[in-house]
Amino acid sequence: MTMVITGNSTLQTEVEDLCDVNMDACIQCGTCTGGCSGIELMEYGPRQIIQLIKLNQRKILLDSRAIWMCVSCHICEDRCPAKIKTTSLMDTLREMACVESTTKSNEQIQFHKLYIKQVKAFGRSHESMLTMALTLKGTPLPPLKLMKDLITRMRVDIKPPHRPDKSYRLAIKRVEKGGSKGHGK
Numbered sequence: 070m071t072m073v074i075t076g077n078s079t080l081q082t083e084v085e086d087l088c089d090v091n092m093d094a095c096i097q098c099g100t101c102t103g104g105c106s107g108i109e110l111m112e113y114g115p116r117q118i119i120q121l122i123k124l125n126q127r128k129i130l131l132d133s134r135a136i137w138m139c140v141s142c143h144i145c146e147d148r149c150p151a152k153i154k155t156t157s158l159m160d161t162l163r164e165m166a167c168v169e170s171t172t173k174s175n176e177q178i179q180f181h182k183l184y185i186k187q188v189k190a191f192g193r194s195h196e197s198m199l200t201m202a203l204t205l206k207g208t209p210l211p212p213l214k215l216m217k218d219l220i221t222r223m224r225v226d227i228k229p230p231h232r233p234d235k236s237y238r239l240a241i242k243r244v245e246k247g248g249s250k251g252h253g254k
């Protein structure tokens with residue numbers, strides 16, 4: 070039987086404020102975990118993550134691998150009977166981990182920061198530039214054969230990225246001004 074925790078923890082209030090998700094609506098049905106694309110690589114599924122937030126398990130969550138194994142596929146959200154925005158929740162936990170995690174040097178955090186930087190600059194991630202940036206930070210290059218295959222099959226773009234138009238740049242500025250609350254830098 071699944072225990073449903075009631076009453077707000079500090080972490081719950083903080084996460085809810087950042088991502089506008091009401092975790093008290095979660096009925097712990099487990100539908101999210103049942104369809105989760107990343108579950109095999111997560112030590113806690115999305116249902117457990119909500120319970121851990123309610124139990125104020127900040128360190129366990131922010132140092133966990135689970136928050137980085139979420140691929141933002143939105144399946145959990147689409148299927149949730151309580152309409153919990155789990156994808157936004159996971160995003161918020163990742164942003165918090167970038168600031169607070171005690172495993173700061175880990176590759177996921179480095180990748181996340183570079184990825185977000187590129188999306189802000191170009192409107193999307195640019196795989197070959199991302200690979201080079203990660204290599205400069207100490208992550209070994211992928212095997213040469215794999216790189217060659219990805220390039221010749223046009224799975225990886227090697228052309229320089231386009232600069233997004235003014236409206237995109239203004240939108241990013243607005244988000245940075247209004248919504249960072251100290252995270253995501």
Ligand code: SF4
Nearest residue numbers: 095096098099101149
């Ligand atoms: S599907 Fe929704 S209600 Fe069910 S456990 Fe997951 S978040 Fe909670």
Ligand code: SF4
Nearest residue numbers: 105139140142143145
């Ligand atoms: S968005 Fe993340 S948590 Fe939700 S189903 Fe996809 S991988 Fe799992």
